[in-house]
Amino acid sequence: MLEVKNVYKSFGNNHVLKGIDFKVNKGEVVAVLGPSGSGKTTLLRCISFLERADSGTIDFDEFHYDMADISKKEIHTLRMEMGFVFQNFNLFANKTALANVMEGLVTARHVTKADAEKRAHEMLKKVGMEDRAGYFPAQLSGGQQQRVAIARAIASNPRVVLFDEPTSALDPELTGEVLTVMKNLAEEGTTMVVVTHEMKFAENVANRVVFMEGGNIVEENTAKEFFLHPQKERTRQFLQKTTGEV
Protein backbone atom coordinates (compact mmCIF):
# COMPACT_ATOMS: atom_id res chain seq x y z
CA MET A 1 0.00 0.00 0.00
CA LEU A 2 2.92 2.33 0.75
CA GLU A 3 6.14 1.98 -1.15
CA VAL A 4 9.09 4.30 -1.59
CA LYS A 5 11.80 3.55 -4.13
CA ASN A 6 15.35 4.68 -4.60
CA VAL A 7 15.24 7.33 -1.87
CA TYR A 8 18.34 9.49 -1.57
CA LYS A 9 18.81 12.18 1.02
CA SER A 10 21.84 14.08 2.12
CA PHE A 11 22.45 16.98 4.47
CA GLY A 12 25.38 18.81 2.94
CA ASN A 13 28.10 16.21 2.47
CA ASN A 14 26.45 13.80 4.84
CA HIS A 15 24.69 11.14 2.78
CA VAL A 16 22.01 9.84 5.08
CA LEU A 17 19.91 7.74 2.71
CA LYS A 18 21.61 5.99 -0.19
CA GLY A 19 18.93 4.59 -2.39
CA ILE A 20 16.40 3.06 -0.02
CA ASP A 21 13.59 0.82 -1.28
CA PHE A 22 11.02 0.35 1.41
CA LYS A 23 7.51 -0.98 1.46
CA VAL A 24 4.64 -1.67 3.84
CA ASN A 25 1.66 -3.86 3.06
CA LYS A 26 -1.82 -3.25 4.38
CA GLY A 27 -2.25 -4.50 7.93
CA GLU A 28 1.44 -5.08 8.34
CA VAL A 29 3.66 -3.91 11.20
CA VAL A 30 7.18 -3.16 10.02
CA ALA A 31 9.91 -2.48 12.55
CA VAL A 32 12.88 -0.45 11.34
CA LEU A 33 15.96 -1.24 13.38
CA GLY A 34 19.52 -0.04 13.22
CA PRO A 35 22.21 1.87 15.07
CA SER A 36 21.96 5.62 15.63
CA GLY A 37 22.74 7.61 12.53
CA SER A 38 21.74 4.80 10.20
CA GLY A 39 19.02 6.93 8.59
CA LYS A 40 15.93 5.29 10.12
CA THR A 41 14.41 8.49 11.36
CA THR A 42 15.31 10.36 8.18
CA LEU A 43 13.57 7.68 6.14
CA LEU A 44 10.41 8.15 8.19
CA ARG A 45 10.68 11.93 7.92
CA CYS A 46 11.12 11.68 4.15
CA ILE A 47 8.03 9.46 3.87
CA SER A 48 6.01 12.07 5.78
CA PHE A 49 7.75 14.94 3.91
CA LEU A 50 9.08 16.58 7.06
CA GLU A 51 12.30 16.29 5.08
CA ARG A 52 12.37 16.57 1.34
CA ALA A 53 14.18 13.63 -0.26
CA ASP A 54 16.77 14.52 -2.92
CA SER A 55 15.27 11.88 -5.17
CA GLY A 56 12.92 8.90 -5.00
CA THR A 57 9.35 7.99 -5.70
CA ILE A 58 6.42 7.28 -3.43
CA ASP A 59 3.46 5.04 -4.21
CA PHE A 60 0.72 5.26 -1.65
CA ASP A 61 -2.38 3.39 -2.79
CA GLU A 62 -3.79 5.54 -5.60
CA PHE A 63 -1.13 8.24 -5.23
CA HIS A 64 2.16 8.19 -7.15
CA TYR A 65 4.61 11.04 -6.75
CA ASP A 66 8.19 12.00 -7.31
CA MET A 67 9.44 12.69 -3.77
CA ALA A 68 11.80 15.46 -4.83
CA ASP A 69 9.25 17.18 -7.02
CA ILE A 70 5.95 17.26 -5.22
CA SER A 71 3.67 20.19 -4.52
CA LYS A 72 2.53 21.36 -1.10
CA LYS A 73 -0.98 20.35 -1.98
CA GLU A 74 0.11 16.83 -2.92
CA ILE A 75 2.03 16.53 0.33
CA HIS A 76 -1.07 17.63 2.18
CA THR A 77 -3.15 14.97 0.39
CA LEU A 78 -0.71 12.25 1.44
CA ARG A 79 -0.47 13.48 5.00
CA MET A 80 -4.23 13.39 5.40
CA GLU A 81 -3.92 9.60 5.09
CA MET A 82 -0.99 9.22 7.50
CA GLY A 83 -0.60 9.31 11.24
CA PHE A 84 2.72 10.27 12.78
CA VAL A 85 4.01 9.72 16.31
CA PHE A 86 7.11 11.67 17.34
CA GLN A 87 9.91 10.67 19.65
CA ASN A 88 9.23 13.67 21.87
CA PHE A 89 5.42 13.62 21.50
CA ASN A 90 4.99 17.19 20.23
CA LEU A 91 1.53 17.52 21.67
CA PHE A 92 0.11 21.00 21.13
CA ALA A 93 1.13 22.70 24.36
CA ASN A 94 -1.74 25.18 24.24
CA LYS A 95 -4.41 22.51 23.96
CA THR A 96 -5.84 19.90 26.28
CA ALA A 97 -5.45 16.19 25.56
CA LEU A 98 -8.96 16.14 24.10
CA ALA A 99 -8.37 19.24 21.94
CA ASN A 100 -5.11 17.73 20.70
CA VAL A 101 -6.96 14.72 19.38
CA MET A 102 -9.78 16.84 17.94
CA GLU A 103 -7.59 19.38 16.16
CA GLY A 104 -6.86 17.43 12.99
CA LEU A 105 -10.47 16.31 12.73
CA VAL A 106 -12.12 19.70 13.18
CA THR A 107 -9.63 22.05 11.54
CA ALA A 108 -8.18 19.90 8.78
CA ARG A 109 -11.03 17.49 8.03
CA HIS A 110 -14.03 19.64 8.87
CA VAL A 111 -15.64 17.05 11.10
CA THR A 112 -18.31 18.69 13.27
CA LYS A 113 -17.23 19.55 16.78
CA ALA A 114 -19.69 17.14 18.35
CA ASP A 115 -18.58 14.21 16.17
CA ALA A 116 -14.91 15.06 16.66
CA GLU A 117 -15.35 15.21 20.40
CA LYS A 118 -17.08 11.85 20.44
CA ARG A 119 -14.33 10.35 18.29
CA ALA A 120 -11.61 11.95 20.44
CA HIS A 121 -13.11 10.48 23.60
CA GLU A 122 -13.15 7.06 21.95
CA MET A 123 -9.52 7.42 20.94
CA LEU A 124 -8.46 8.56 24.41
CA LYS A 125 -10.33 5.61 25.87
CA LYS A 126 -8.48 3.30 23.53
CA VAL A 127 -5.12 4.52 24.82
CA GLY A 128 -6.32 4.57 28.43
CA MET A 129 -6.27 8.34 28.76
CA GLU A 130 -9.97 9.09 28.98
CA ASP A 131 -9.73 10.38 32.53
CA ARG A 132 -7.10 12.93 31.50
CA ALA A 133 -9.05 14.45 28.60
CA GLY A 134 -9.06 17.92 30.17
CA TYR A 135 -5.35 17.98 31.03
CA PHE A 136 -2.72 20.06 29.27
CA PRO A 137 0.38 18.24 28.00
CA ALA A 138 2.58 19.82 30.67
CA GLN A 139 0.38 18.22 33.31
CA LEU A 140 0.94 14.73 31.91
CA SER A 141 3.84 12.31 32.24
CA GLY A 142 5.87 11.40 29.18
CA GLY A 143 4.13 8.08 28.77
CA GLN A 144 0.74 9.72 29.09
CA GLN A 145 1.69 12.38 26.55
CA GLN A 146 2.81 9.74 24.09
CA ARG A 147 -0.44 7.82 24.51
CA VAL A 148 -2.39 11.01 23.76
CA ALA A 149 -0.09 11.58 20.77
CA ILE A 150 -0.97 8.10 19.53
CA ALA A 151 -4.66 8.86 19.99
CA ARG A 152 -4.14 12.02 17.95
CA ALA A 153 -2.32 10.09 15.22
CA ILE A 154 -5.04 7.45 14.83
CA ALA A 155 -8.06 9.73 15.28
CA SER A 156 -8.54 10.33 11.56
CA ASN A 157 -8.31 6.62 10.88
CA PRO A 158 -5.17 6.95 8.75
CA ARG A 159 -4.13 4.22 6.33
CA VAL A 160 -0.70 3.99 7.92
CA VAL A 161 0.76 5.17 11.21
CA LEU A 162 4.45 6.08 11.35
CA PHE A 163 6.19 5.86 14.72
CA ASP A 164 9.53 7.63 15.12
CA GLU A 165 11.24 6.04 18.14
CA PRO A 166 8.08 6.45 20.20
CA THR A 167 9.62 5.23 23.44
CA SER A 168 13.15 6.63 23.21
CA ALA A 169 12.33 9.67 25.35
CA LEU A 170 10.67 7.60 28.07
CA ASP A 171 12.03 5.83 31.10
CA PRO A 172 11.62 2.02 31.13
CA GLU A 173 8.52 2.05 33.29
CA LEU A 174 6.67 4.42 30.99
CA THR A 175 7.90 2.60 27.89
CA GLY A 176 5.73 -0.38 28.79
CA GLU A 177 2.45 1.52 28.77
CA VAL A 178 3.17 2.97 25.34
CA LEU A 179 4.25 -0.35 23.86
CA THR A 180 1.08 -1.98 25.19
CA VAL A 181 -1.03 0.60 23.37
CA MET A 182 0.96 0.01 20.18
CA LYS A 183 0.62 -3.74 20.51
CA ASN A 184 -3.16 -3.37 20.78
CA LEU A 185 -3.19 -1.24 17.65
CA ALA A 186 -1.16 -3.83 15.81
CA GLU A 187 -3.58 -6.56 16.87
CA GLU A 188 -6.48 -4.52 15.50
CA GLY A 189 -4.79 -4.64 12.12
CA THR A 190 -3.41 -1.09 12.00
CA THR A 191 -0.73 -0.68 9.35
CA MET A 192 2.34 0.54 11.20
CA VAL A 193 5.94 1.50 10.53
CA VAL A 194 7.88 1.63 13.76
CA VAL A 195 11.40 2.99 14.00
CA THR A 196 12.54 1.60 17.32
CA HIS A 197 15.29 0.33 19.57
CA GLU A 198 12.85 -1.98 21.37
CA MET A 199 14.04 -5.42 20.25
CA LYS A 200 11.38 -7.32 22.14
CA PHE A 201 8.67 -5.23 20.55
CA ALA A 202 10.11 -5.82 17.09
CA GLU A 203 10.38 -9.53 17.73
CA ASN A 204 6.94 -10.01 19.24
CA VAL A 205 4.76 -7.48 17.49
CA ALA A 206 6.28 -6.71 14.11
CA ASN A 207 5.56 -8.90 11.07
CA ARG A 208 8.62 -7.74 9.27
CA VAL A 209 11.92 -6.23 10.28
CA VAL A 210 14.10 -3.90 8.24
CA PHE A 211 17.64 -3.44 9.44
CA MET A 212 19.43 -0.27 8.35
CA GLU A 213 22.97 0.92 8.59
CA GLY A 214 24.84 3.80 6.99
CA GLY A 215 21.92 4.86 4.84
CA ASN A 216 21.34 1.40 3.38
CA ILE A 217 18.99 -1.44 4.16
CA VAL A 218 21.31 -4.23 5.24
CA GLU A 219 18.78 -6.94 5.84
CA GLU A 220 15.06 -7.40 5.61
CA ASN A 221 13.05 -10.39 6.74
CA THR A 222 10.03 -11.62 8.64
CA ALA A 223 10.45 -10.79 12.30
CA LYS A 224 10.76 -14.43 13.24
CA GLU A 225 13.44 -15.23 10.66
CA PHE A 226 15.27 -12.00 11.35
CA PHE A 227 15.77 -12.77 15.00
CA LEU A 228 16.22 -16.56 14.67
CA HIS A 229 18.37 -16.70 11.57
CA PRO A 230 19.98 -13.37 10.77
CA GLN A 231 21.64 -13.66 7.36
CA LYS A 232 24.29 -10.96 7.47
CA GLU A 233 27.27 -10.76 9.74
CA ARG A 234 26.50 -7.13 10.57
CA THR A 235 22.97 -8.06 11.66
CA ARG A 236 24.31 -10.83 13.89
CA GLN A 237 26.70 -8.37 15.53
CA PHE A 238 23.91 -5.87 16.10
CA LEU A 239 21.61 -8.44 17.62
CA GLN A 240 24.35 -9.81 19.81
CA LYS A 241 25.10 -6.37 21.19
CA THR A 242 21.51 -5.28 21.64
CA THR A 243 20.01 -8.44 23.03
CA GLY A 244 23.07 -10.09 24.46
CA GLU A 245 22.20 -13.32 22.70
CA VAL A 246 21.89 -14.84 19.26
Place this chain on the structure above:
Amino acid sequence: MSERVVQIISQSFFQILIPGIKVTIPLTIISFALGLLIALFLALVQIANVPVLKQFALVYIWFFRGTPLLVQLFIVFFGLPSLGIVLDAFPAAVITFALNSGAYNAETLRSAILAVPKGQTEAAELVGLTYGQTMRRIILPQAFPIAFPPLFNSLIGMVKDTSLASSITVIELFTKAQQIAARTFEPFVLYLEAAAIYLIFCTVLTLLQKWLEKKMVYRTPDNQMVSAEAEGADAKEEK
Protein backbone atom coordinates in the same frame (compact mmCIF):
# COMPACT_ATOMS: atom_id res chain seq x y z
CA MET B 1 7.30 74.63 51.69
CA SER B 2 5.55 77.93 51.26
CA GLU B 3 1.80 78.19 51.21
CA ARG B 4 1.96 79.42 47.63
CA VAL B 5 3.74 76.27 46.45
CA VAL B 6 1.26 74.04 48.24
CA GLN B 7 -1.52 75.90 46.53
CA ILE B 8 0.13 75.57 43.13
CA ILE B 9 0.55 71.83 43.64
CA SER B 10 -3.04 71.24 44.68
CA GLN B 11 -4.41 73.39 41.88
CA SER B 12 -2.20 72.08 39.14
CA PHE B 13 -2.51 68.37 40.00
CA PHE B 14 -5.85 67.91 38.30
CA GLN B 15 -4.97 70.36 35.56
CA ILE B 16 -2.12 68.01 34.65
CA LEU B 17 -3.91 64.78 35.42
CA ILE B 18 -6.85 65.56 33.14
CA PRO B 19 -4.87 65.85 29.89
CA GLY B 20 -3.02 62.78 31.15
CA ILE B 21 -6.27 60.82 31.19
CA LYS B 22 -7.79 62.49 28.14
CA VAL B 23 -4.74 62.56 25.91
CA THR B 24 -1.76 60.56 27.20
CA ILE B 25 -3.71 57.39 27.89
CA PRO B 26 -5.73 57.28 24.63
CA LEU B 27 -2.60 58.23 22.69
CA THR B 28 -0.77 55.32 24.27
CA ILE B 29 -3.54 52.77 23.85
CA ILE B 30 -4.40 53.61 20.24
CA SER B 31 -0.76 53.83 19.17
CA PHE B 32 0.18 50.63 20.92
CA ALA B 33 -2.73 48.68 19.45
CA LEU B 34 -1.97 49.87 15.92
CA GLY B 35 1.74 49.24 16.54
CA LEU B 36 0.94 45.69 17.58
CA LEU B 37 -0.86 45.04 14.29
CA ILE B 38 2.09 46.45 12.36
CA ALA B 39 4.45 44.35 14.48
CA LEU B 40 2.48 41.17 13.84
CA PHE B 41 2.51 41.82 10.12
CA LEU B 42 6.25 42.55 10.08
CA ALA B 43 7.04 39.48 12.19
CA LEU B 44 4.89 37.12 10.12
CA VAL B 45 6.21 38.17 6.72
CA GLN B 46 9.73 37.61 8.00
CA ILE B 47 8.99 34.20 9.46
CA ALA B 48 6.99 33.07 6.44
CA ASN B 49 9.81 34.39 4.27
CA VAL B 50 7.46 36.26 1.94
CA PRO B 51 9.55 37.74 -0.87
CA VAL B 52 9.54 41.55 -1.16
CA LEU B 53 7.49 41.95 2.04
CA LYS B 54 10.30 40.40 4.03
CA GLN B 55 12.81 42.87 2.59
CA PHE B 56 10.32 45.65 3.23
CA ALA B 57 10.07 44.56 6.88
CA LEU B 58 13.83 44.55 7.28
CA VAL B 59 14.20 48.06 5.84
CA TYR B 60 11.25 49.29 7.89
CA ILE B 61 12.67 47.97 11.15
CA TRP B 62 16.11 49.24 10.23
CA PHE B 63 14.76 52.75 9.68
CA PHE B 64 12.47 53.05 12.70
CA ARG B 65 14.94 51.54 15.14
CA GLY B 66 17.80 53.53 13.71
CA THR B 67 16.32 57.01 13.95
CA PRO B 68 15.21 58.96 17.03
CA LEU B 69 11.53 58.98 17.87
CA LEU B 70 11.62 62.75 18.27
CA VAL B 71 13.01 63.17 14.77
CA GLN B 72 10.31 60.83 13.42
CA LEU B 73 7.65 62.97 15.11
CA PHE B 74 9.09 66.08 13.47
CA ILE B 75 9.22 64.44 10.06
CA VAL B 76 5.58 63.40 10.25
CA PHE B 77 4.19 66.60 11.75
CA PHE B 78 6.45 69.35 10.39
CA GLY B 79 7.93 67.57 7.37
CA LEU B 80 5.02 65.89 5.61
CA PRO B 81 3.09 69.16 5.06
CA SER B 82 5.71 70.11 2.48
CA LEU B 83 4.54 67.04 0.54
CA GLY B 84 1.01 68.26 0.93
CA ILE B 85 0.20 65.84 3.77
CA VAL B 86 -1.03 67.92 6.66
CA LEU B 87 -1.95 66.09 9.83
CA ASP B 88 -3.36 67.31 13.09
CA ALA B 89 -1.00 66.94 16.01
CA PHE B 90 -2.81 64.05 17.70
CA PRO B 91 -3.13 61.79 14.62
CA ALA B 92 0.45 62.64 13.67
CA ALA B 93 1.57 61.48 17.11
CA VAL B 94 -0.55 58.31 16.91
CA ILE B 95 0.89 57.42 13.50
CA THR B 96 4.46 58.03 14.56
CA PHE B 97 4.22 56.10 17.82
CA ALA B 98 2.43 53.23 16.08
CA LEU B 99 5.03 53.02 13.31
CA ASN B 100 7.87 53.25 15.79
CA SER B 101 6.60 50.69 18.29
CA GLY B 102 5.66 48.42 15.39
CA ALA B 103 9.32 48.11 14.51
CA TYR B 104 10.41 47.21 18.04
CA ASN B 105 7.50 44.90 18.80
CA ALA B 106 8.00 43.10 15.49
CA GLU B 107 11.30 41.84 16.85
CA THR B 108 9.68 40.82 20.14
CA LEU B 109 6.97 38.87 18.33
CA ARG B 110 9.43 37.34 15.89
CA SER B 111 11.61 36.01 18.69
CA ALA B 112 8.57 34.71 20.57
CA ILE B 113 7.31 32.87 17.50
CA LEU B 114 10.75 31.39 16.93
CA ALA B 115 10.86 30.32 20.58
CA VAL B 116 7.94 27.93 20.05
CA PRO B 117 9.56 24.52 19.46
CA LYS B 118 9.79 23.38 15.85
CA GLY B 119 8.05 20.12 16.74
CA GLN B 120 4.80 22.03 17.26
CA THR B 121 4.80 23.13 13.63
CA GLU B 122 5.73 19.67 12.41
CA ALA B 123 2.98 18.04 14.46
CA ALA B 124 0.44 20.58 13.23
CA GLU B 125 1.38 20.02 9.59
CA LEU B 126 1.18 16.27 10.04
CA VAL B 127 -2.33 16.35 11.48
CA GLY B 128 -3.25 18.20 8.28
CA LEU B 129 -3.22 21.87 9.27
CA THR B 130 -2.24 24.46 6.68
CA TYR B 131 0.49 26.99 7.38
CA GLY B 132 -2.04 29.66 8.28
CA GLN B 133 -4.00 27.35 10.55
CA THR B 134 -0.79 26.23 12.22
CA MET B 135 0.19 29.83 12.94
CA ARG B 136 -3.22 30.89 14.13
CA ARG B 137 -4.21 27.88 16.18
CA ILE B 138 -0.94 26.48 17.46
CA ILE B 139 2.05 28.81 17.18
CA LEU B 140 0.70 32.29 17.95
CA PRO B 141 -1.26 31.16 21.04
CA GLN B 142 2.00 29.76 22.38
CA ALA B 143 4.11 32.71 21.27
CA PHE B 144 1.87 35.28 22.92
CA PRO B 145 2.62 34.36 26.55
CA ILE B 146 6.33 34.40 25.68
CA ALA B 147 6.02 37.84 24.10
CA PHE B 148 3.80 39.20 26.85
CA PRO B 149 6.39 40.54 29.34
CA PRO B 150 8.54 42.32 26.73
CA LEU B 151 5.41 43.70 25.03
CA PHE B 152 4.31 45.12 28.33
CA ASN B 153 7.76 46.62 28.70
CA SER B 154 7.25 48.38 25.44
CA LEU B 155 3.78 49.57 26.49
CA ILE B 156 5.16 51.11 29.68
CA GLY B 157 7.94 52.68 27.64
CA MET B 158 5.38 54.22 25.33
CA VAL B 159 3.44 55.85 28.17
CA LYS B 160 6.54 57.91 28.89
CA ASP B 161 7.50 58.42 25.26
CA THR B 162 4.18 60.14 24.63
CA SER B 163 5.62 63.13 26.49
CA LEU B 164 7.60 63.76 23.30
CA ALA B 165 4.30 64.62 21.63
CA SER B 166 4.39 67.89 23.55
CA SER B 167 7.05 68.99 21.08
CA ILE B 168 4.60 68.75 18.20
CA THR B 169 1.91 70.75 20.00
CA VAL B 170 -0.16 67.88 21.38
CA ILE B 171 -1.59 69.16 24.64
CA GLU B 172 -0.89 66.17 26.81
CA LEU B 173 0.20 65.67 30.39
CA PHE B 174 3.70 67.08 30.02
CA THR B 175 2.64 69.98 27.80
CA LYS B 176 0.25 71.07 30.52
CA ALA B 177 2.97 70.84 33.16
CA GLN B 178 5.24 72.95 30.97
CA GLN B 179 2.55 75.58 30.54
CA ILE B 180 1.88 75.85 34.25
CA ALA B 181 5.57 75.89 35.04
CA ALA B 182 6.07 78.81 32.66
CA ARG B 183 3.24 80.69 34.25
CA THR B 184 4.11 80.09 37.90
CA PHE B 185 7.92 79.99 37.65
CA GLU B 186 7.93 76.75 39.66
CA PRO B 187 9.50 74.28 37.19
CA PHE B 188 10.93 71.98 39.85
CA VAL B 189 7.61 71.36 41.54
CA LEU B 190 5.62 71.12 38.32
CA TYR B 191 7.97 68.69 36.61
CA LEU B 192 8.14 66.56 39.75
CA GLU B 193 4.37 66.50 39.66
CA ALA B 194 4.37 65.44 36.03
CA ALA B 195 6.89 62.72 36.88
CA ALA B 196 4.69 61.56 39.75
CA ILE B 197 1.68 61.22 37.46
CA TYR B 198 3.64 59.21 34.91
CA LEU B 199 4.81 57.07 37.80
CA ILE B 200 1.21 56.48 38.90
CA PHE B 201 0.20 55.45 35.36
CA CYS B 202 3.14 53.05 35.10
CA THR B 203 2.52 51.61 38.55
CA VAL B 204 -1.02 50.76 37.55
CA LEU B 205 0.30 49.10 34.39
CA THR B 206 2.88 47.14 36.36
CA LEU B 207 0.18 45.82 38.67
CA LEU B 208 -1.98 45.02 35.66
CA GLN B 209 0.88 43.06 34.10
CA LYS B 210 1.39 41.01 37.25
CA TRP B 211 -2.31 40.27 37.46
CA LEU B 212 -2.61 39.29 33.80
CA GLU B 213 0.44 37.05 33.98
CA LYS B 214 -1.11 35.20 36.86
CA LYS B 215 -4.33 34.77 34.91
CA MET B 216 -2.51 33.55 31.86
CA VAL B 217 -1.67 29.88 31.51
CA TYR B 218 1.93 30.61 30.88
CA ARG B 219 3.95 28.10 28.94
CA THR B 220 7.66 28.45 28.56
CA PRO B 221 9.31 27.19 25.37
CA ASP B 222 10.37 23.91 26.91
CA ASN B 223 6.77 23.19 27.54
CA GLN B 224 6.63 23.67 31.30
CA MET B 225 3.42 25.20 32.41
CA VAL B 226 3.73 27.72 35.21
CA SER B 227 0.35 28.90 36.26
CA ALA B 228 -1.19 29.67 39.57
CA GLU B 229 -4.45 28.16 38.39
CA ALA B 230 -2.89 24.98 37.07
CA GLU B 231 -1.02 24.48 40.31
CA GLY B 232 -4.25 25.02 42.17
CA ALA B 233 -5.92 22.38 40.02
CA ASP B 234 -3.14 19.91 40.76
CA ALA B 235 -3.43 20.51 44.48
CA LYS B 236 -7.15 19.85 44.33
CA GLU B 237 -6.52 16.67 42.40
CA GLU B 238 -4.23 15.36 45.11
CA LYS B 239 -6.83 15.85 47.82
